[in-house]
Amino acid sequence: MRARLVLILIGLTVLWGLLLTRAAFLQLIPNERLRALERRQFETVVTLNPRRGDILDRNGNELAVSMTTYSLFADPKIIKNPKGVAKILARELKKPVKSIEEKLRQRQKRFVWIERQLKKETRDAIAERKIRGLGFIEESQRIYPNERLLSHVLGFVGGEGQGLEGLELQYNDQLQATSKRLSVRRDARGRPLIVNGQMFNQVPDGAEITLTIDRELQFIVEQELAEVVRDQQADSAVAVVLDAQTSEILAMASAPAFDPNQPLNYSSERRRNRAVTDTFEPGSTMKTILIAGALSRGLIEPNTKFDCEGGRMKIGSRVIRESDAHHRFGQLTVNEILAVSSNVCSAKIAFKLGAKNLFETLQAFGFGEKLGIDFPGEAKGIIQPQPWDDSHLASVAIGHAMTASPLQIANAYAAIANGGLLKRPYLVKAIRDRETGDVTEIGQKVLRRVLTDEQAAKMRIMLTSVTSDFGTGKNARVPGYPVAGKTGTAQKVNPNGRGYLPGGYISSFAGFLPANDPKFVIYVAVDHPRKAYYGSSVAAPVFSRIARFAVRRVGLPPVLITQEHVLPKTPKIKVAAPSGKVSSAVEVDPIQADAVVPDLSGLTLREVMSRVTGSDIRIRIHGQGFVTHTSPPAGARLSKNKVLTVHLER
């Protein structure tokens, strides 16, 4: 008996020993297969989707932002009642039942998208129903809150959030961060066991990009372009505003614009950023570069005289004429040649400069090469390789037989404005890493010196003559500020054949202000205006309006203060505020006795105030909107200091 017990004990001991050995083997000896099994059982992977970085303007206004949205998917194999589920979803998604039901009946599939990019409220409403076989995936949606504003520069993203055009494409790597996968232990119900609560919220967002663009200035530029396209029945228009000293791009616009929130509703032609990707024959704006080239080589001075041959010159079999057949110029100084935009004398300057030197000048000013702007699809323009015959040389001198982009032209003028340095134009001012907070500032980059300080100063003075009384650019003037610039009227190349398009012109104006200490370089071009075609009458007024806003925007004090533009000082009179209390804050001109009540009906309050300025009328205001009637009525006489009650309604 005892022996049996011993045997059983030994047997049990051996068995326990084996079990313990096995347990020790499993626990102590590393085994990848077992580790993988353990991971599968006790660990879960949480994928944190990053948000695409924001794009801001220079003042921090949002231009492109991303928001978390939820995409609804279904596993048709485990949906029991497709029709019932489709009805519920149709109600929440506001979509036809049939289209959803069709998706849910695809039994052979285990995954179908029902709807992408839903708002949180819709997601919560569907999730509350707890329908088996439905699920959500977090996605990021790109939103352009300003809609059409800066659309050509920003570009847009594709369905999967990848940049497809514009800055979205150029900076896709920085804007788009990779998703983060966290491996965490989970409990029996599959819930993650958190060690660090922050780890779910530290999503590696894409970098935040701050542009050099000023949103308000951009808005005005776009508005002016849209207006000129409408008024002139033009095909399109383009404008670039640069910081004259750094070549930062403050505004860049093409009209017509498009809404990047729905990019596929527009043709690719309309989505193109013409300021960078399109080139055309620039016309007379290139005479500035020609003269700068001759000046830099000491071949001419501002007062050097040329004979303009009465407005007509024969070069081989070709005759060069002034743009206006009535112009029959004789002896003109270089300064005057620029001011009146003489083609004949420009050709003569080109002959003096020589084809090789003009070619080199154009290249030095950045034509025929990419400037290296941080934007995809930059065009370099065309300059024919040497040798050039006289006819070709004369054509290039007046901005034909070559092409350039609006950005190249604006940047060449910036070189003259800043004292002779050609700088790289750029759109991105800073890139901030959202994870580390590190900010990479992007500053100006000098490409080369193209003029000495003195030569650039001479050019600035000469260009100011273009906006003088006898110059072609009078319409580009800005009250209070000397404007330097040049008009351009180029024939448009026939897109469907050889030669030029009959009646087709590109009207432009390139310039900067204040001419004595330039702050802004502005280039405006209008493609195929149909009511007028001279740069002086089409593009110059647009330049002027943009420039007026730009100087006000930065609070630039006027340089030229003339009596014409100064308001006389006026004494104060009291005007009744809407509440009936008397306000003393409003200044109105002195009064007239025995004023007659004017007909103010239909006017706004502002217009009423403007009309009564100079009269001795105390205004009492009732309501808001437009004037319906006054008391006393229009035409009645008011004695001195009598109150006029104005009734307004919307």
Place this chain on the structure above:
Amino acid sequence: MSRLVSRELAPFVSVVIIVASLFTVAICKMEVRRMGYSVLKLSREERSLRDLERQQMVQLAKITRPERLQELAQARLTLRKPHSGQIIQMTDHGVAFRQ
């Protein structure tokens, strides 16, 4: 006498201490787990609030876009675009300058 009692109680006390320690460890672990769930819930809430904040930021950006402000100014406040000469620029020299 007391030494004898304490000697007799020692094993019992030891067992009690061990058991109590084990319970304490278990309770602490449960508390950690419970707090983990709370943290998970709060971190989800934080995320949701951040999303909401972002949503409102986008909304603000949309409603303050220049085009909309201009439309409102013209439609509701009956303002119009100024004509040439209607903008008065105040200069540093105390001169009101008509633009």
